[in-house]
Amino acid sequence: MCSCRRLGGGLVQPGGSLVLSCTGAGFTLDHYSIGWFRQAPGKEREWVGCISSSDGSTDYADSVKDRFIISRDKSNNAVNLRMNSLKPEDTAVYSCAARFWTVTTCWEIDQYEYLGWGTLVTVSS
Numbered sequence: 732m733c734s735c736r737r738l739g740g741g742l743v744q745p746g747g748s749l750v751l752s753c754t755g756a757g758f759t760l761d762h763y764s765i766g767w768f769r770q771a772p773g774k775e776r777e778w779v780g781c782i783s784s785s786d787g788s789t790d791y792a793d794s795v796k797d798r799f800i801i802s803r804d805k806s807n808n809a810v811n812l813r814m815n816s817l818k819p820e821d822t823a824v825y826s827c828a829a830r831f832w833t834v835t836t837c838w839e840i841d842q843y844e845y846l847g848w849g850t851l852v853t854v855s856s
Contacts, residue, residue, distance in 0.1 A: 742853045743817050751812040752804070753827030753847060760803070764834045765810040766843055767801065769823035769852075779825070781837035782810060790837060795821075817854045824849035 743749050753765055767779040780791040782801045789801050800813045810827065828843035836842055 741851055742855065744856050745818055745854055747817050747854070748813065748815045749817065749852060751814070751825055751827075751850060751852070752807075753810045753812070753829075755808055755829065760808050760810055760829065761805060763829040763831055764837060764843075765801070766828045766830075766834070766837050766840070767812050767825065768828060768840060769821075769825045770849070771820075771823040774823075776840060777823075778838040778840070779812070781834070783834075783837070784832050792838070814852070817852075819854050822852060822854045824851050826850075 753760070755763070762784055764781065764784045766781040768776050769779050770776040778792055779795055780789060780799060780801050782789045782803065787803065791799060798814065798816045802811050802813070804811055812825070814821065826849040827847045828840060829845040830843045834842040840846070
């Protein structure tokens, strides 16, 4: 099962940065494709981005492209989501999802085998 945790506080000012870490309990995340999703209050779940297990390639939603970066931290068996230039509209519960090896369409939550517990990120002044 994968879990998602914040590295740093959950309340961030607009323009600030925050890192979320997705860790795998009992399995090696290197062998899994990881997707990040978020759900804002009163809204549907939204795909944020993903990283492939096969070649490490990443893909991002247009709303976060050039601001968010997904990377692997092999020493800690984790996949990090670095969020820069945060905006109030980035406020949401963020979750990571995992599937062994590859996913066909990484923006679809149904492609994944595991969904981690979410963590709330609030962007506000």
